[in-house]
Amino acid sequence: EELIVEDLQDVLQFHDIEGKGARGKCFMCTTRNKIFGSIMMTWQYALEMLKEKIGTEEFIVLPSSIHEILAIPLDETTEWKGLKEMVKEVNNTMVIQEEVLSDSLYLYKNGKLGIW
Secondary structure, eight states: OOEEEEEHHHHHHHTTOOOOSOTTSOEEEEETTOSSGGGGGGOHHHHHHHHHHHTSSOEEEEEOOSSOEEEEEOOTTOOHHHHHHHHHHHHHHTSOGGGOOOSOOEEEETTEEEEO
């Protein structure tokens, strides 16, 4: 399955949605057909590809739905609690229950993805 990793700002711009974030700060990851894209969390080569695209050794994965994930670079300003609350809120208000993947955050570090 072909993987797609796009800067979230490009995705928002394509759909004529004004985003407030900066380029290179959040990436959307899915499959070419945009179905069951979160499976890439289980593929080491996909995580390595994501690491290269983001340009950092460590990053946070936010499970957007069973169809896609979001990834952001990890740095000293990352607010874990706020991100976790955001994922839970989006899952409760914007994602249909059958497509919710998880309310957890995941950390990619030292070549491994683990739950935070």
